[in-house]
Amino acid sequence: MLSHRFLSAACCVCVLTAACAPTPKPPASTVDHSAHEHNHAHGSSTPALVVFEDLAGELPAGQPTLVTFHLEQDGKRVEKLEPTHEKLMHLILVRDALDEFLHLHPQVSDEGQAEIELTVPEPGSYHVYVDFQPKGGQAGTARTTMKVAGDARPATELKTNAPGEVIAGELRAEIAITAGDEGKSQTITFHLKDGQTGEPVKDLEPYLGAMGHLVVIQAATKDYIHAHPEHGAAATSNVAFEVHTPASGQYVGWAQFQRGGDVMTVPFVFAVP
Ligand SMILES: [Cu+2]
Incomplete structure (x- = not known):
C-alpha cells in the first residue's frame, strides 16, 4: 500500500486492461476505461473508438497528411469534451514494435471533429490512442490501429x-x-x-x-x-x-x-x- x-505527491491514471476486465478483449478497437489506481470500478460506457473520416487505406510515410477523425462511445459520436492536461484530445501513436512514439494535439471542433496534420516518418503498423474526457463524463482512452505505407523496419x-x-x-x-x-x-x-x-x-x-x-x-x-x-x-x-x-x-x-x-x-x- x-x-x-x-x-x-503524485497522481496517476490507470487503465483497465484485459487482465482486469470481466470479458475477453474485443479484437478491434477498444477503450480502456481510466480509473484511479485503487478504484477498479468499471464505467458504464462501452469501449470508445477512434474513427478516421478520410483515411482510406494507408498513411504515406514521412509526408504531412491532413487527417480528420472523431471519437465514438456507446455507438454515438463524442461531441463535447472537457480539456484534460490543457488539451481536448491527446493523440498518441505507437508503432507495433514499440520503437516509435508520437504525441500530438489535434484541433477539435465543437462537434468533436478532430483535425491534425500527421507526419509519421517510419512505416509500419501503429496503435492509435486518444485520451479524452467527455463533458460530464469519465476520462477514457479511445483506440484504433492504422498503417503507414512502406517497408517496415523489422521489430527488434x-x-x-x-x-x-x-x-x-x-x-x-x-x-x-x-x-x-x-x-x-x-x-x-x-x-x-x-x-x-x-x-x-x-x-x-x-x-x-x-x-x-x-x-x-x-x-x-x-x-x-x-x-x-x-x-x-x-x-x-x-x-x-x-x-x-x-x-x-x-x-x-x-x-x-x-x-x-x-x-x-x-x-x-x-x-x-
Ligand atoms: Cu498530450
Missing part, C-alpha cells in the same frame, strides 16, 4: 534498460523504479541531469500543466497507461510518476519533459516480475 504522503527484441540511465539528447535520465501495491503499481522516478554537464537540471518547465508527461504501453497487450506527476509540482530535477502495472511482463514508457521550450522524450523499457 502506498503511503498517503506518496499519494498526495525489447531490452529492459530501467532502472538505469537513459540518454535522450540534452537530457540524461537516471530512472529508479520501486514496486508498490504488491507489484500492481510502480513508482518511476526520473533523476534528470544535463546531458553535457551531468549536473541535475535546474530549468525544467511545466509541460501540459505538469512537470512531466508519461505514456506507458504494456508490451504484450499494447494496453495504454497514462500517468502524470502532481500538477504544478515545484521545479526540481526529480520527477516521480505512479504507474499501474496490472500484469507481469515488459512495459515500454516514453517520458516527456520540457526545458527551454523544447520537449524531450525519454524512451525506456522496464519489466514487472
Whole structure:
C-alpha cells in the first residue's frame, strides 16, 4: 500500500486492461476505461473508438497528411469534451514494435471533429490512442490501429534498460523504479541531469500543466497507461510518476519533459516480475 504522503505527491491514471476486465478483449478497437489506481470500478460506457473520416487505406510515410477523425462511445459520436492536461484530445501513436512514439494535439471542433496534420516518418503498423474526457463524463482512452505505407523496419527484441540511465539528447535520465501495491503499481522516478554537464537540471518547465508527461504501453497487450506527476509540482530535477502495472511482463514508457521550450522524450523499457 502506498503511503498517503506518496499519494498526495503524485497522481496517476490507470487503465483497465484485459487482465482486469470481466470479458475477453474485443479484437478491434477498444477503450480502456481510466480509473484511479485503487478504484477498479468499471464505467458504464462501452469501449470508445477512434474513427478516421478520410483515411482510406494507408498513411504515406514521412509526408504531412491532413487527417480528420472523431471519437465514438456507446455507438454515438463524442461531441463535447472537457480539456484534460490543457488539451481536448491527446493523440498518441505507437508503432507495433514499440520503437516509435508520437504525441500530438489535434484541433477539435465543437462537434468533436478532430483535425491534425500527421507526419509519421517510419512505416509500419501503429496503435492509435486518444485520451479524452467527455463533458460530464469519465476520462477514457479511445483506440484504433492504422498503417503507414512502406517497408517496415523489422521489430527488434525489447531490452529492459530501467532502472538505469537513459540518454535522450540534452537530457540524461537516471530512472529508479520501486514496486508498490504488491507489484500492481510502480513508482518511476526520473533523476534528470544535463546531458553535457551531468549536473541535475535546474530549468525544467511545466509541460501540459505538469512537470512531466508519461505514456506507458504494456508490451504484450499494447494496453495504454497514462500517468502524470502532481500538477504544478515545484521545479526540481526529480520527477516521480505512479504507474499501474496490472500484469507481469515488459512495459515500454516514453517520458516527456520540457526545458527551454523544447520537449524531450525519454524512451525506456522496464519489466514487472
Ligand atoms: Cu498530450
